[in-house]
Amino acid sequence: MTAFASRLARHWLPPALRHALNRMAGQTFRYSGRFDTWQEACRAADGYDDKRIIERIHSAALAVREGRAAWEQDGESHPEIILNFPVLACLAKATRKDDTLRVLDIGGGFGSSWLQASQGMPDIKLHWTIVEQERVVSLARQDFNNQGVRYTHSLDEALATNEYDLALLSSVLQYIATPHAILDQLASSEIKWIVIDRHPCSNAGEVITIQHCPRRLYKATYPSWLFDCESLRSKLNLTHDLALSWQGQDQPIQGDGFHASFAGMCWKRRGEHT
Structure with missing residues (x-):
């Protein structure tokens, strides 16, 4: 599809029809299968x-560093930084009176959310730590060590410092083998704020499926959770109050007998004052 045709379709076609055409053309993520365990999905x-x-993600991040793109997300380069206003609102709520904010970004890649925050909150002094896979951490320390972000591959090591105001989980819990254990760990920590964004909420209870990347990105498949978000809210509500929620901008998921939509949530530890 040419750039002109793409812009025309984006402005004039109904969203449902546009999404269906993109699916047929292999331009969107798709999902298949239902598995009893995460291990079964991993084998498939x-x-x-x-x-x-x-x-792919590393290459897109290098393009940003070298000025060939302004921002990347999920390995896709963009000519400008796309601000995530609900997440920025949560970061603003968690900012200290001295205009500093300490963020623990779990699954933050090469710093795309940090770049959004730096652009959207230029007057705030950000202390940003990203927890990622060892290979990502190694590449980040090699190529992005001077951009003001700290990287680690150990969540336990990061939490041991006890120095964060807010934990950010953007499009990450669905790709972790033990997402509930991660949430339990954060809920029992001393971090005041938990922000969950781009989080898939299923209409069929909790589902383990396989996500297929669109051809425009790379040919790859990986396991994915789709969550019972009411159960998640009930769990977090034991220790936290829901301060803000919003609908995600990612396309809804259609799978084998289930569908899911994306959501965002901002939680504040009960009893904490800003």
């Missing part, structure tokens, strides 16, 4: 640590 997929995925 490439895996999120697939070398091709990391190479």
